[in-house]
Amino acid sequence: MIKIEEKVSLRNLNTFGVEAVAERFAVIHKDSDLDELYREGAADSVALILGGGSNVLLLSDIPGLTLLNRLEGIRVEAETDDRVLISAMGGVIWHDLVLWTLRHNFGGLENLSLIPGTAGAAPIQNIGAYGVELKMVFEKLEAFELKTGKRVSFNAAECRFGYRDSIFKHMDRNRFLIARIWLSLSKRNHQLHLEYGAIRQMLSENGITHPTVQDVSRAVTAIRQSKLPDPEKIGNAGSFFKNPEVTVAEAERLKAAFPELVHFPGADGRIKLSAGWLIEQCGWKGRRVGDAGCYDKQALVLVNWADAVGEDILALSTLIRRDVRAKFGVDLQPEINIV
Ligand SMILES: Cc1cc2nc3c(=O)[nH]c(=O)nc-3n(C[C@H](O)[C@H](O)[C@H](O)COP(=O)(O)OP(=O)(O)OC[C@H]3O[C@@H](n4cnc5c(N)ncnc54)[C@H](O)[C@@H]3O)c2cc1C
Secondary structure, eight states, rough: OOOEEEEEEEGGGSSTOOEEEEEEEEOOOSSSHHHHHHOOOOOOGGGEESSOOSSEEEEEEEEEEEEEEEEOOOEEEEESSSSEEEEEEEEEEEHHHHHHHHTTTTTOOOGGOOOOBTTTTTTTTTEEEEEGGGGGGGEEEEEEETTTTTEEEHHHHHHHHHHTBOOGGGGTTEEEEEEEEEEEEEEOOOOOOOHHHHHHHHHTTTTTTSSOHHHHHHHHHHHHHHHHTTTTTEEEEESSBOOOOOOOOHHHHHHHHHHTTTTEOGGGGGGEEHHHHHHHHHHOTTTTETEEOOOOSSTTTTEEEESSOHHHHHHHHHHHHHHHHEEEEEEOOOEEEEE
């Protein structure tokens, strides 16, 4: 029997560490819990699905039912000499999944090491880091449609992955619970992604000239640990904003006014600007307003220094957006899910 609790604090279940109380709360441990929820009519009242809570900003208490996804299990589904198809249940901790693939010497997830959260949330924003995005290894997912009790399969094209984006960010966020994902990984001749200078530098500092997938994972882990605040110690949800994409003409206008502008090639011939750099230029890096702050080692990360509530962090983000718009004419969009 699935247990539904009342008035449960979500403070330890979101990495910002902000307080919000779920009116009702249940943990999903096995696939059949979802069918049971549906049969009992409880699925209709789902107001929030939580995995690791590492990409949400909770603004207030959550009415209705909050589901915590703890569906467990990883397995090999099919393999050839060169490739392997694996599946992971949605509640598997993402980094545990990465470590599992590395233990089996499977390649594809090494650059995505140490991203917090769960496997089931990974498709939602097509998680990405150091030149790799989930979509590069993604095969399909199975989602449980809460209102109908049906299981629906989505392949990569149907997920419409984009930069920190998928179809799931553009529909009712409580329509589907992503229960399982399938990934296609390499078993040999791994295609390493070492384009990011920091990875190359870390490998060469350690005297590694022919890196393995495990070496790349260790390098990525070390880089991340040196730059990003550990949510166990300082509340945060990683990058608060997306890097904005602008037209070539817009980028030229900005470069003329700000020759130091940090930019990269974006999708569809557009130019991606470094949101962290834009924020830093507005003097926000390291500043705080009450307990809400802009992290001193990475301006893109907003932090909860102690007892900030969701509204405090949202208010800080509004000030930052206002200043970036005033100085550069660029509108920053949140990467995180504001609930
Ligand atoms: C320190 C730090 C560093 C980070 N670095 C990166 C990075 O490099 N790259 C990157 O892409 N992200 C990064 N993130 C963001 C975050 O880790 C990812 O977005 C992650 O995939 C979120 O997983 P989660 O389980 O915590 O999702 P949650 O925060 O629990 O949920 C995120 C959203 O997905 C929904 N959701 C969650 N699980 C499910 C499910 N099973 N079915 C349907 N909906 C669901 C929620 O309702 C919510 O809207 C970082 C976060 C932190 C704190």
